[in-house]
Amino acid sequence: MIQNNKKSSSKLNHSALWWKGCVIYQVYCRSFYDANNDGIGDLNGVTLKLDYIKSIGVDAIWLTPFFKSPMLDMGYDVEDHIKVDPLFGSMKDFDELLLKAHKVGLKVMIDLVLSHTSDQHSWFKESSSDANNSKSDWYVWADPKDDGAEPNNWLSLFGGSAWKWSDTRKQYYLHNFLESQPDLNFHSEEVQKAQLEVIDFWCKKGVDGFRFDTVNFYFHDKKLRNNPELKNATQNLTVPGVNPYGMLEHLYDKSQPESLEFFKKIRLLLNQYEGLASLGELGEENEKCFELMEEYTSGNDYLNMCYAFDLLGGQLSSKKIKDYLNSIDRLSPNAWYCNSYSNHDVIRHLSRWTYNKDYREQYAIMTLNLLLALKGTVCLYQGEELGLLEGDIVFEELKDPYGMAFWPHFSGRDGCRTPMPWEANGKNLGFSTHEPWLPAQNKHKDYAIDLQQKDSNSMLNQYIYWINQRKLNSSLIEGTLDILNSREELIVFQRTLNNTQTICVFNLSDKDEIYITNSDNLDSDFIGQNCRFENDTFHLTAYGFGLLSLTNRE
Numbered sequence: 001m002i003q004n005n006k007k008s009s010s011k012l013n014h015s016a017l018w019w020k021g022c023v024i025y026q027v028y029c030r031s032f033y034d035a036n037n038d039g040i041g042d043l044n045g046v047t048l049k050l051d052y053i054k055s056i057g058v059d060a061i062w063l064t065p066f067f068k069s070p071m072l073d074m075g076y077d078v079e080d081h082i083k084v085d086p087l088f089g090s091m092k093d094f095d096e097l098l099l100k101a102h103k104v105g106l107k108v109m110i111d112l113v114l115s116h117t118s119d120q121h122s123w124f125k126e127s128s129s130d131a132n133n134s135k136s137d138w139y140v141w142a143d144p145k146d147d148g149a150e151p152n153n154w155l156s157l158f159g160g161s162a163w164k165w166s167d168t169r170k171q172y173y174l175h176n177f178l179e180s181q182p183d184l185n186f187h188s189e190e191v192q193k194a195q196l197e198v199i200d201f202w203c204k205k206g207v208d209g210f211r212f213d214t215v216n217f218y219f220h221d222k223k224l225r226n227n228p229e230l231k232n233a234t235q236n237l238t239v240p241g242v243n244p245y246g247m248l249e250h251l252y253d254k255s256q257p258e259s260l261e262f263f264k265k266i267r268l269l270l271n272q273y274e275g276l277a278s279l280g281e282l283g284e285e286n287e288k289c290f291e292l293m294e295e296y297t298s299g300n301d302y303l304n305m306c307y308a309f310d311l312l313g314g315q316l317s318s319k320k321i322k323d324y325l326n327s328i329d330r331l332s333p334n335a336w337y338c339n340s341y342s343n344h345d346v347i348r349h350l351s352r353w354t355y356n357k358d359y360r361e362q363y364a365i366m367t368l369n370l371l372l373a374l375k376g377t378v379c380l381y382q383g384e385e386l387g388l389l390e391g392d393i394v395f396e397e398l399k400d401p402y403g404m405a406f407w408p409h410f411s412g413r414d415g416c417r418t419p420m421p422w423e424a425n426g427k428n429l430g431f432s433t434h435e436p437w438l439p440a441q442n443k444h445k446d447y448a449i450d451l452q453q454k455d456s457n458s459m460l461n462q463y464i465y466w467i468n469q470r471k472l473n474s475s476l477i478e479g480t481l482d483i484l485n486s487r488e489e490l491i492v493f494q495r496t497l498n499n500t501q502t503i504c505v506f507n508l509s510d511k512d513e514i515y516i517t518n519s520d521n522l523d524s525d526f527i528g529q530n531c532r533f534e535n536d537t538f539h540l541t542a543y544g545f546g547l548l549s550l551t552n553r554e
Helices: 043-048 050-056 091-103 122-127 189-205 259-270 286-297 318-331 357-373 401-406 442-447 449-454 459-470 474-478
Strands: 002-004 023-027 060-063 080-084 107-112 163-166 171-174 209-212 277-281 305-307 377-381 480-483 490-497 500-507 513-516 522-534 537-552
Touching: 023 050, 043 050, 043 091, 050 091, 050 459, 080 091, 080 189, 091 107, 091 189, 107 189, 107 277, 189 259, 259 277, 259 286, 286 305, 286 318, 318 480, 318 490, 357 459, 357 490, 357 500, 357 522, 357 537, 442 449, 449 459, 474 490, 474 500, 490 513, 500 522
Parallel strands: 023 060, 023 377, 060 107, 107 209, 209 277, 277 305
Antiparallel strands: 002 522, 163 171, 480 490, 490 500, 500 537, 513 537, 522 537
């Protein structure tokens, strides 16, 4: 039950800082909607569904890569950064998508993969042809050891050594991901210049911002020093437990200090255009992640915001959130975070987390509002608003090379990438009349958009309601955040902007809880679910939450 005593409101400031506190909706293009019925989602499919995305109440979309690619890593192996792959359509299709998105009031961010390319890229073909060409140092090449072994102990995120032998150059090249994804050498000024030209190409196209893939992988240690063994390792949120990548402390293969100067060049370029935003993916662990977040996003010289994997991995608990907020307060108080629970790389959060399944819907809405109340920008992943669970993919259906490498102990990322369910009774749930690239999930039939749009109490309509409620309270978007003391299963913090304070209380248990506050001599507005507020006390039932806005009387 929703309790809403809201009396007054303020609106989100749509300025050049539109990204600060906005809600971004991630579109995984391959699985969103197939307009030409070839089994793969495309740009025209996104265009056709922009009205749906807008109806959710989000401010921007993030489009996953649609550039020319062999598709060995589903487009994150780029063959040409300024061409649209025919699988997704044409440049004209992208232009039309951009035009309509702007007409309906949505910003468009595109996903640029700069740290590496496909081995089919013209740059790599030239670089690998011999050791004496104009691009010979555009990738990370290294001589073998005297015994022919790899230059050092660096590992690939996708398993095994991060080095691949080239017969033509008689050297190894670095690949932090697939062998077919060689890493560019950002110590080369020419490489930096080339990638800045790529960014500028899309700026001129009129995009509103960029999600930069793996931003802390741009630079490597020039000396190629061995990474030390990771001692006293805790759970690594960026890789599955079966991946030996998590056994090393990655001091030298990523997160090098030279990154900041390149980020500065990106920022100077983006500043030539009005209102462009930069969002970096930060693949780091523990305190180093928070320290880098502060370096990468503080001030006005580098990236606008980053996201890490703290909330994208593991279980959700009150301790996890409190530790997260305390770490931000201690290590990155000036950083700007983009917070999310799910994306195209992780198990969908309603399948990943442990909770009382009898209260699945209440839990989903409580955790949504927790996300909406945290300081920072919000990113939702397609299907999250429907309450989708992880898809079931058998080995024969796998497309993800990551899953193939570690099956059966890790099944990869295909389960979160299954097609969107548009119509409960449509062929392939309305995604495509052709057999989809990944199977449509029968278990998602009851979550279909056409059913949920008709049900005022559906997960979708609750998402719409709460996202729009957030827009009415600027303290949740721009305010400071202070953690308040609370019992073990409660998360309590205060957002403050000018003379308004919003006390946010979340019950992460399926037991009844109370929280007592003091609202004397203040005008108050209360909104919540599975919670009532009376006599300065929040009374919360299973997975309840309440938001109390207090305004000083003049």
